Amino acid sequence: MTARYAFFISDSTGITSQTLGNALLxxxxxxxFHKVYLPYTDxxxxxxxxxxxxxxxxxxxxxxxxxxxTIMNPEIRDHIAQSKGSLMDIxxxxxxxxxxxxxxxxxxxxxxxxxxxxxxxxxIRMDAVNFALENDxxxxxxxxxxxxxxxxxxxxxAKTPTCLYIAMQHxxxxxxxxxxxxxxxKGELPKSLREHKNKLFALTIDxxxxxxxxxxxxxxxxxxxxxxxxWEVKEGLFLYRKLGIPTIDTTSISVEEIATQIIVQKNLxxxx
Amino acid sequence: MTARYAFFISDSTGITSQTLGNALLxxxxxxxFHKVYLPYTDxxxxxxxxxxxxxxxxxxxxxxxxxxxTIMNPEIRDHIAQSKGSLMDIxxxxxxxxxxxxxxxxxxxxxxxxxxxxxxxxxIRMDAVNFALENDxxxxxxxxxxxxxxxxxxxxxAKTPTCLYIAMQHxxxxxxxxxxxxxxxKGELPKSLREHKNKLFALTIDxxxxxxxxxxxxxxxxxxxxxxxxWEVKEGLFLYRKLGIPTIDTTSISVEEIATQIIVQKNLxxxx
Numbered sequence: 001m002t003a004r005y006a007f008f009i010s011d012s013t014g015i016t017s018q019t020l021g022n023a024l025l026x027x028x029x030x031x032x033f034h035k036v037y038l039p040y041t042d043x044x045x046x047x048x049x050x051x052x053x054x055x056x057x058x059x060x061x062x063x064x065x066x067x068x069x070t071i072m073n074p075e076i077r078d079h080i081a082q083s084k085g086s087l088m089d090i091x092x093x094x095x096x097x098x099x100x101x102x103x104x105x106x107x108x109x110x111x112x113x114x115x116x117x118x119x120x121x122x123x124i125r126m127d128a129v130n131f132a133l134e135n136d137x138x139x140x141x142x143x144x145x146x147x148x149x150x151x152x153x154x155x156x157x158a159k160t161p162t163c164l165y166i167a168m169q170h171x172x173x174x175x176x177x178x179x180x181x182x183x184x185x186k187g188e189l190p191k192s193l194r195e196h197k198n199k200l201f202a203l204t205i206d207x208x209x210x211x212x213x214x215x216x217x218x219x220x221x222x223x224x225x226x227x228x229x230x231w232e233v234k235e236g237l238f239l240y241r242k243l244g245i246p247t248i249d250t251t252s253i254s255v256e257e258i259a260t261q262i263i264v265q266k267n268l269x270x271x272x
Numbered sequence: 273m274t275a276r277y278a279f280f281i282s283d284s285t286g287i288t289s290q291t292l293g294n295a296l297l298x299x300x301x302x303x304x305f306h307k308v309y310l311p312y313t314d315x316x317x318x319x320x321x322x323x324x325x326x327x328x329x330x331x332x333x334x335x336x337x338x339x340x341x342t343i344m345n346p347e348i349r350d351h352i353a354q355s356k357g358s359l360m361d362i363x364x365x366x367x368x369x370x371x372x373x374x375x376x377x378x379x380x381x382x383x384x385x386x387x388x389x390x391x392x393x394x395x396i397r398m399d400a401v402n403f404a405l406e407n408d409x410x411x412x413x414x415x416x417x418x419x420x421x422x423x424x425x426x427x428x429x430a431k432t433p434t435c436l437y438i439a440m441q442h443x444x445x446x447x448x449x450x451x452x453x454x455x456x457x458k459g460e461l462p463k464s465l466r467e468h469k470n471k472l473f474a475l476t477i478d479x480x481x482x483x484x485x486x487x488x489x490x491x492x493x494x495x496x497x498x499x500x501x502x503w504e505v506k507e508g509l510f511l512y513r514k515l516g517i518p519t520i521d522t523t524s525i526s527v528e529e530i531a532t533q534i535i536v537q538k539n540l541x542x543x544x
Contacts, residue, residue, distance in 0.1 A: 004374065013532040015441070019291040020362070023342065024370060027378035037542065039532050064373060070295065086373045090292070094360050098296060101336060101358045102276065106299035122526050129433045161401045164436055168527075169287070254394050255440075260285040260311050270309065 005057035005065035006033045009050055009080060011042040017068040017090060025066075033066075047076050051083040058084040121171075121272045128167035128174075128271065135175035136160055141192035144175055148268050150196055151176040152189075152240075153203035154232040155223075156213045158250040158258065162203065166259045171271030184235040189243070201262050202240040206251040207233045277329035277337035278305045281322055281352060283314040289340040289362060297338075305338075319348045323355040330356040393443075393544045400439035400446075400543065407447035408432055413464035416447055420540050422468055423448040424461075424512075425475035426504040427495075428485045430522040430530065434475065438531045443543030456507040461515070473534050474512040478523040479505045 006025060008017040014037060025033050036057070038050050057065045067085040071077045074092070081087050099106055135143055137160065144150055149166075151159045151174060159176035166172045177193060193200065207230040214224035222228050240247045246265050250258055262268070278297060280289040286309055297305050308329070310322050329337045339357040343349045346364070353359050371378055407415055409432065416422055421438075423431045423446060431448035438444045449465060465472065479502040486496035494500050512519045518537050522530050534540070 013526075013528045015528050015532075016291050016295040019288050020366070023288040024363075024366060024378075027367075028370070028374050028376060029379050030376055031374055035542075037535075039536060066370070066373065086369070088366050088369065091296075093365055094292070094296060095299075097358070097360065098300065098338070101338065102300050102303055104300060104302055106296075107301050125527070126430070126433055129436065133432065158398070160405065161398055161440070164401065165440060168433070168437060168440065254285075255397070256285045256287050260287075263309075264311060270307075 001030060001032050002063075003032045003034060003061060004063055005036060005054075005061060007036045007038060007050070007054055007057075007065055007067045007069075007085065009038045009041050009067060010070045011040065011072055011076065012070070014039040014070065017070045020088070020090060021066075021068045041071060041076065041080075042073070044076060044079060047071075047079045050080060054080075054083040054085045124171040124271050125168055128171045129164065131173045131175070132160075132163040132167040136163065138177040141177070141190075144192060144196045144199070146173060147175040147196070147199055148173045149201055149262060149266055150174070150193065150199045151201055151203055151262075152179055152193065152245070153205075154179050154184075154210070154229075154236050156210060156217070157203040157205045158255070159203055161255050162250075162258050162262070165255045166262065169256075169259065170263065170268075172263070172268055179232075179236055179239075181232070184232060184239070187235070187239060187242070189239070197243065197245075199266075200243075200245045201266060202236065202245045202247040203250050203258070204233060204237055204240070204247055205249065209251050273302060273304050274335075275304045275306060275333060276335055277308060277326075277333060279308045279310060279322070279326055279329075279337055279339045279341075279357065281310045281313050281339060282342045283312065283344055283348065284342070286311040286342065289342045292360070292362060293338075293340045313343060313348065313352075314345070316348060316351060319343075319351045322352060326352075326355040326357045396443040396543050397440055400443045401436065403445045404432075404435040404439040404447070408435065410449040413449070413462075416464060416468045416471070418445060419447040419468070419471055420445045421473055421534060421538055422446070422465065422471045423473055423475055423534075424451055424465065424517070425477075426451050426456075426482070426501075426508050428482060428489070429475040429477045430527065431475055433527050434522075434530050434534070437527045438534065441528075441531065442535065442540075444535070444540055451504075451508055451511075453504070456504060456511070459507070459511060459514070461511070469515065469517075471538075472515075472517045473538060474508065474517045474519040475522050475530070476505060476509055476512070476519055477521065481523050 008014050008021055010017055041047055041050050054065050065085040067087045070090050072091055077092055095106055153159050155178045163174040163176050166174045210229040211224055211226045218224055248261050280286050280293055282289055313319055313322050326337050336358040339359045342362050344363055349364055367378055425431050427450050435446040435448050438446045482501040483496055483498045490496055520533050
């Protein structure tokens with residue numbers, strides 16, 4: 001396995017360059033990447049420091065460091081290009097095409113910052129996160145009318161992280177309800193959920209994976225036993241099928257993927 | 273204001289294309305964008321449906337829709353390129369440069385999927401989210417030893433969303449503690465925090481914005497009154513300065529920006 005440095009450089013938070021890097025670098029399985037993050041590189045002085053680090057990494061490894069850069073200021077960007085790295089110039093690549101296609105000059109020219117969501121966008125996300133927190137884990141059921149989607153599933157099937165991700169990333173209002181042993185024994189949903197059947201989406205998980213996760217929380221308990229986990233998962237799946245509730249297996253997929261699948265299958269509208 | 277369609281097309285979740293679009297499109301303030309998301313476009317048939325929608329949008333607006341595309345399969349990507357849209361081909365632009373620089377072929381060729389984080393990455397993020405939830409709002413203080421950072425601030429100063437974001441995006445373990453009236457009156461931190469002073473980071477907020485936020489939660493309460501908010505914010509700032517705790521004003525910046533500032537100032541290591 002060879003080693004290579006990868007720099008993520010931005011004059012703002014650097015989220016865009018990181019996201020692109022996270023999508024592309026895992027495709028190169030024979031290379032191990034040392035990642036260096038340099039957000040807020042917004043002056044020639046800071047660019048000089050970035051260049052120093054890049055050149056040092058180049059000397060150390062004898063290979064060009066990769067640079068994923070989203071610097072808006074062309075002067076600083078051109079400066080970084082002088083380093084001994086291999087530049088993936090995200091803004092410089094796409095901004096000119098966009099300006100040409102839209103027939104207008106991007107507002108960076110007049111001093112605007114990028115990837116700083118507008119106040120409205122930030123507020124919607126904050127509202128959605130607060131909704132997810134306040135309607136987590138079946139704590140309240142009276143606001144289900146305001147939910148865009150309600151996730152159901154047995155304890156520790158990834159409902160909470162999914163709700164939070166979907167709120168933070170997409171501004172969607174997501175509640176969740178953990179199915180209890182009583183629900184599963186009865187083989188039916190509580191009344192509060194039956195009223196909102198069209199909003200339901202179920203998460204399921206491999207029983208042995210579930211048992212591992214529960215062991216971390218309550219070791220050697222009935223709750224974490226493989227027998228209990230297998231029973232809950234089986235009864236849950238039976239219920240979802242009986243009621244025709246769309247279901248996704250969360251065992252080996254990322255929270256991004258769970259969220260996107262839910263959005264697609266329920267045809268949810270992103271608010272941000 | 274002119275209107276333009278923007279398509280985000282991926283054979284996976286589409287998070288990468290959305291992130292890039294969210295960074296670039298707000299720079300064009302004179303254009304209103306209708307955003308269409310087409311994740312899981314992973315077959316020629318689905319690409320045909322995408323093309324149909326793109327061409328329909330082109331006919332409707334008389335302008336080329338923008339396409340931000342992260343499709344890995346070159347055949348499907350080339351197919352989309354036949355549409356009447358203006359293509360920002362993210363993978364096609366950067367992957368060949370990376371392959372050349374790294375001297376190896378990306379593993380997509382052998383059927384791997386992109387932006388699906390490895391199991392380990394997913395587990396770390398899940399652990400970090402659970403840590404944030406379990407150590408939210410001062411509920412527990414005994415795990416502060418395990419925290420990478422502990423956010424403090426008055427109620428509703430954006431501590432919880434910041435902790436969750438930092439956990440989800442960066443795998444960092446963040447706890448938070450809301451300063452109480454008692455803490456502020458005493459002008460000192462509780463003992464549980466004093467032991468971890470080097471981990472503390474304070475969030476502050478404009479008092480009238482804070483009052484607005486609190487009004488939504490408890491209208492016409494003392495808690496939401498501008499007088500109370502102004503007092504809490506002032507006493508909080510006094511305390512942070514006295515103790516030399518780094519502080520950020522969250523009033524008009526995004527949660528991404530708050531998180532990145534904290535990471536930079538505390539020199540935190542991203543775990544994912």
